[in-house]
Amino acid sequence: MSELTGTTDPRPGTSGSAVPGLGAPAAPVALRVPVDPTSRTAFLADASRSLSGALHTDRAVDLVLEMLVVDVADWGQVLLRGRREYVVRSRTTEGTRAATVNSVNLPAGGVLGRVLASGATDLVPVYAAVEDLDDALTGVAPDPGIRESLARIRPMDVLSVALSARGATYGVLTLARRAGEGFDADAVAFVEELADRLSVILDTTRALAESRRVAAVLSRDLNPPRVPQMHGARFATYYRVAIEQEALGGDFYDVHGSAEDWTAVVGDVCGKGVDAAVLTGRVRQSVRTAALVDRSPASILDLVNRVMIAEGQETFVTALCVRGQYDGERLHLTLSSAGHPRPWVVRRNGTAEQVEVTGVVLGLLDAAGYTETVVDLEPGETLVLYTDGVVEAPGRRDRFGDARLHDVLAAVGPADASAVVESIAVALSAHLGDRAHDDIAILAIQPSEA
Numbered sequence: 131m132s133e134l135t136g137t138t139d140p141r142p143g144t145s146g147s148a149v150p151g152l153g154a155p156a157a158p159v160a161l162r163v164p165v166d167p168t169s170r171t172a173f174l175a176d177a178s179r180s181l182s183g184a185l186h187t188d189r190a191v192d193l194v195l196e197m198l199v200v201d202v203a204d205w206g207q208v209l210l211r212g213r214r215e216y217v218v219r220s221r222t223t224e225g226t227r228a229a230t231v232n233s234v235n236l237p238a239g240g241v242l243g244r245v246l247a248s249g250a251t252d253l254v255p256v257y258a259a260v261e262d263l264d265d266a267l268t269g270v271a272p273d274p275g276i277r278e279s280l281a282r283i284r285p286m287d288v289l290s291v292a293l294s295a296r297g298a299t300y301g302v303l304t305l306a307r308r309a310g311e312g313f314d315a316d317a318v319a320f321v322e323e324l325a326d327r328l329s330v331i332l333d334t335t336r337a338l339a340e341s342r343r344v345a346a347v348l349s350r351d352l353n354p355p356r357v358p359q360m361h362g363a364r365f366a367t368y369y370r371v372a373i374e375q376e377a378l379g380g381d382f383y384d385v386h387g388s389a390e391d392w393t394a395v396v397g398d399v400c401g402k403g404v405d406a407a408v409l410t411g412r413v414r415q416s417v418r419t420a421a422l423v424d425r426s427p428a429s430i431l432d433l434v435n436r437v438m439i440a441e442g443q444e445t446f447v448t449a450l451c452v453r454g455q456y457d458g459e460r461l462h463l464t465l466s467s468a469g470h471p472r473p474w475v476v477r478r479n480g481t482a483e484q485v486e487v488t489g490v491v492l493g494l495l496d497a498a499g500y501t502e503t504v505v506d507l508e509p510g511e512t513l514v515l516y517t518d519g520v521v522e523a524p525g526r527r528d529r530f531g532d533a534r535l536h537d538v539l540a541a542v543g544p545a546d547a548s549a550v551v552e553s554i555a556v557a558l559s560a561h562l563g564d565r566a567h568d569d570i571a572i573l574a575i576q577p578s579e580a
Contacts, residue, residue, distance in 0.1 A: 240269015287312030362456025380406025
């Protein structure tokens with residue numbers, strides 16, 4: 131690769147090198163944007179205002195390039211350090227181009243590598259003719275398409291300025307001007323001052339982007355997963371969080387195992403929002419791990435309880451654990467409760483009855499002694515598990531309560547599991563209106579040959 135080597139640029143405040151070629155760069159003149167103190171201050175203030183509302187990094191970078199290309203430079207590029215690669219966006223008078231560049235493809239000895247390593251400004255004259263121009267410009271524009279757009283405006287001066295914030299250089303702003311309209315000392319100072327302002331704003335958008343990414347990962351991993359549909363059992367669910375803007379809650383459900391022998395759990399962590407959601411994820415994983423050892427619901431709850439006690443959790447969890455086994459005709463369910471609301475069974479004749487199953491909440495007593503209850507479901511019958519956000523949902527005069535839940539279940543009768551859950555959700559929504567409420571989770575289980 132041809133290095134960008136030659137005579138050092140004589141202008142103060144920069145380090146630079148010339149690309150060998152024919153002729154010499156013309157003496158630089160002032161930018162088209164006035165650089166007197168008043169005009170400079172006005173331009174910088176306008177740039178800050180324009181970027182202040184940008185919430186996405188790509189949009190902020192595009193705004194930067196739109197402000198600079200034509201008014202300040204003939205070509206512009208912003209390179210930002212990503213999690214695994216560099217993100218590059220450039221603009222010419224023809225429009226914007228985006229690319230990603232692997233870190234191994236960024237020459238350490240090139241202009242961008244030097245600016246990233248040192249944080250110092252670099253000014254490079256590029257002459258009218260040069261051998262191996264594509265290789266020579268790789269250190270300035272690592273993407274081939276972007277490099278081609280840069281090569282078209284030579285002879286030129288290329289100015290690269292560090293983008294730094296929180297004590298680290300995370301990117302480079304590069305501008306190119308045709309020879310004769312290059313960068314004098316005032317112009318370099320102006321671009322450096324502009325880069326200082328842009329650095330803080332772009333760093334903020336990058337931090338917001340990372341926060342959104344973390345939130346998306348948390349939401350994916352901590353929210354209840356999609357339940358499987360397996361031979362012998364059909365499941366239907368409903369989930370509604372108390373703090374909708376966080377999209378995470380303390381209620382959870384989960385189903386895992388094989389079609390012949392599976393485990394379902396519905397639970398409620400004391401608390402709301404992200405903190406509660408983090409604990410629900412841990413409890414859910416503890417249930418899955420315990421089920422690998424013993425699918426007995428009482429044994430599973432006992433192991434999860436001991437884990438919470440050993441970890442010294444400062445909260446408690448209610449849960450209802452169910453083991454399902456299908457014999458070809460009936461769905462045999464074994465239930466164990468840890469202080470959770472009693473589930474309902476909707477029978478084939480349309481009656482709705484609560485299952486008598488009780489136990490101590492998780493994380494409270496070291497030796498809780500969980501017990502089990504067995505329920506058999508015929509085709510068309512449904513077991514409904516739910517969290518206390520259902521019965522405690524506030525209305526205009528009173529809570530939703532067990533009586534209303536019973537009436538909804540009796541009214542829907544021996545319907546499909548999804549219809550049962552939807553009927554509860556519709557009744558709850560009508561009862562709640564726009565009132566604040568607790569997290570809500572519902573899981574319906576029904577025999578199925580499909």
